[in-house]
Amino acid sequence: MRVTLGERARLSLLVGRRALRGLSGAVGTHPLLRWRYGSTKTDRLVIAPQDLRTADATRAAEIYAGRFAFAGKVVICDRRSPFEMMPPSEEWATVLLNFSWLRHLRAADSAITRANARSLIDEWINAQGSWHPVGWQPEILSRRIICWLCHSPFILQDADARFYRRFIRSLQRQVRYLRGTVNDTRAGLPRLQALIALTYAALCLNGLSGQLRPSARRLIDELRAQVLPDGGHISRNPGTLIEIVIDLLPLRQLFAARNLQSPQAINNAIDRIMPMLRFFRHPDGNFAQFNGMGPTAVDLLATALAYDDARGAPLSNAPHSGYQRIDADATVILMDTGRPPPAALSTEAHAGCLSFEMSFRQHRVIVNCGLPSMNRENWRQVARATAAHSTVTFNDTSSCRFLESKSLRRLLGGTPIVSGPRKVTAERHDDTDGATIVASQDGYAGEFGIVQTRTIKVSADGRTIDGEDAFTPAYKAFDPRKGDEYAVRFHLHPAIKASRLSEGRGVILLLPDKEVWTFATMGETVEVEESVYLAGSDGPRRAVQIVVYGRAREAPKVRWTFRHTPPVAQGARLDRAEEPELPL
CATH class of the missing domain: 2.70.98.70 (Beta-galactosidase; Chain A, domain 5)
Structure with missing residues (x-):
């Protein structure tokens, strides 16, 4: 298919912007090269956010036994570190390195699972904590920072002073690196999650309070750009809304716990997103399959909706997001009536107009x-x-x-x-x-x-x-x-x-x-x-x-x-x- 001159111009602009972001971060690609920047020191955690994601305590025994089952793939470590194993897929490596599985160990909550969590974190610090091309990707790094902060009370309980210092130093290094590479993060949800992670860190780590204002200001700007007036996301992917609100709700609680007023933009984003969660939901609890939506995280959706005080009927018209909904007794119709998202945010968008x-x-x-x-x-x-x-x-x-x-x-x-x-x-x-x-x-x-x-x-x-x-x-x-x-x-x-x-x-x-x-x-x-x-x-x-x-x-x-x-x-x-x- 032929590409018009206008399409070539838009594509060239997108490529140019991406190349400039890459050049701006090239000097400090390695985190050790960024060590001298942002020398603010922190020596302790002052608060931990809540993790709203559902955990399965039975999986803790599998992890303790060295059986890591992520993303449909299973790796049996046989007394070796999972961080030394060859990943069977990129998705498996992503789950391993973002440490989202810590919630399963915390659900079991025993001295053994706490020791297991500390041991695995130590192994990561020794194997990849200094540098690893996959583990330090901004999207994985953002999720790992959030997970470490959320589960820090579990991880640090019964920990000795040596591990505590290693843990804090590693967190400090990761936060500093993310702060220097946030501009290189892909547009859309990845960049928003990176800014959420930096705001989490500024609220939770002693010594980073000076970073709270700039982090929160950038987060506010990104929320205003990405969350549309009707509550949809600019990427037009319904599942993105679940991910955003499940991270924003604990962030709002963090501000309150620190006796700080939550930025109004965060409250507004949550209030706009909640009705859209009901908008995209079929009566069986699953979301409609539009623009990159996969299997619905029904547990996360139910958790998010539990915080919805309005609990009203879904919207019928989402003009900014480009969707329509019809509720007629027991029948529900959801229709895509929107244009594709901007090119930089369209890497997961589908060609499903009028479906x-x-x-x-x-x-x-x-x-x-x-x-x-x-x-x-x-x-x-x-x-x-x-x-x-x-x-x-x-x-x-x-x-x-x-x-x-x-x-x-x-x-x-x-x-x-x-x-x-x-x-x-x-x-x-x-x-x-x-x-x-x-x-x-x-x-x-x-x-x-x-x-x-x-x-x-x-x-x-x-x-x-x-x-x-x-x-x-x-x-x-x-x-x-x-x-x-x-x-x-x-x-x-x-x-x-x-x-x-x-x-x-x-x-x-x-x-x-x-x-x-x-x-x-x-x-x-x-x-x-x-x-x-x-x-x-x-x-x-x-x-x-x-x-x-x-x-x-x-x-x-x-x-x-x-x-x-x-x-x-x-x-x-x-x-x-x-x-x-x-x-x-």
């Missing part, structure tokens, strides 16, 4: 494929493609262009979106008959000269969903030299069983609780094809998708409907379907 998800009662029916929790790099580009979403693809092409250069991907630390839909509109109408969303996007206008408009109307009782996908020329008429073959896709959750009707224009959907929905079109042939649901809690799972094929010049509109079958009619034969009435 939607639907759930009925406690069951998700229509989904996007999402991302797995492990082996993400193997699936990332497949999951980001438009074909992995419940929307329309043209000529097997995504509505966004992704950076293809391997060298630039390494420099930028990911694969950003080079271009995508520029004009995305969304209109919503709510009345006594139900709710209607009319949205359009021009992601295919430049390549194929086609604009997609999707209309979704949900009845007031939530039992009928009428939809239409219309394709209009971006200019005066369709260009006959350009392809116009489309595929309207509806990915089904793995728990849904699908049976194609005999005449080929509909599909019977059987939910786990034996409820039945029927999908039908006005005349187009419907196919049931293989799919994969990547965001399962136990890894990728086989699934199916409903697909309607056509050509925009021959059939510029596709009308479809999902209709709940009343219980009385569910006993009838399902080999034929009544012709649906589509009023659109």
Whole structure:
């Protein structure tokens, strides 16, 4: 696919900024070279933040036995230090080196687990505490500082003075290094977490109080830039909100414990995020699979929502984040109606514009494929493609262009979106008959000269969903030299069983609780094809998708409907379907 001059200019600007950040940090890449900067000394911890992440005490015995099971990989150390072992995957190394597993040892809370934690920390200080290219990456370093601070009461209980000094000196060195490299951290959540870690340290470590004001000021600026007015995140990844709020809540408590007023920007960010946590949540407790969202950390989500004093109904319209939600009795619709995020924040964003998800009662029916929790790099580009979403693809092409250069991907630390839909509109109408969303996007206008408009109307009782996908020329008429073959896709959750009707224009959907929905079109042939649901809690799972094929010049509109079958009619034969009435 061709890249326009404007796209090249934006990409060049992004690469230039990243290169300048790299040059600015090149002088002090090694932490020992930064030792002479920021000579503030600290000799003790004055307070420890709370860790809100769920722990599993049974895993403490595995760690004590030298069995480190992280990110789906298991390493048995056999009396060797885990920091000397060859990591089986990058994800495994990340979990090991960020020390997030300390919470499992703390959950067991015994003299043995405390001694085990101190021993492993000592091993890390000896093996990698001075320098290691992976262990000192800002994203891993930020999480390690937070974990050490959160679990310091557990770690330091019964510790001798020698270990205490080593622990404090190592923390001081890590904080100083992070402070010098925070500008090199990737934009978005990683940079925000780095600033949160520095603010934690300024509140918790004696002697760093002078760093509190600049750290808090930078954190405030970053929160204002990243948390949108409607509470969404600028990356448009719903899961990012859980990570942010689960770190901000203890930070707010730290300010109160130190008899300091929490910055209003922190309180405002938490207050805006809380309603959005409910916005993205399906009735079964899981988040919708948009823009890099993987399996939902249900335990973290429940913990975060427990701090929500309002506990009101979810929003219906998130215009700044680019999402819509319809609640109609037992039916929930979530729809992506936004543009791709800025290039620097788009390394995990998906080409899923105008895709939607639907759930009925406690069951998700229509989904996007999402991302797995492990082996993400193997699936990332497949999951980001438009074909992995419940929307329309043209000529097997995504509505966004992704950076293809391997060298630039390494420099930028990911694969950003080079271009995508520029004009995305969304209109919503709510009345006594139900709710209607009319949205359009021009992601295919430049390549194929086609604009997609999707209309979704949900009845007031939530039992009928009428939809239409219309394709209009971006200019005066369709260009006959350009392809116009489309595929309207509806990915089904793995728990849904699908049976194609005999005449080929509909599909019977059987939910786990034996409820039945029927999908039908006005005349187009419907196919049931293989799919994969990547965001399962136990890894990728086989699934199916409903697909309607056509050509925009021959059939510029596709009308479809999902209709709940009343219980009385569910006993009838399902080999034929009544012709649906589509009023659109």
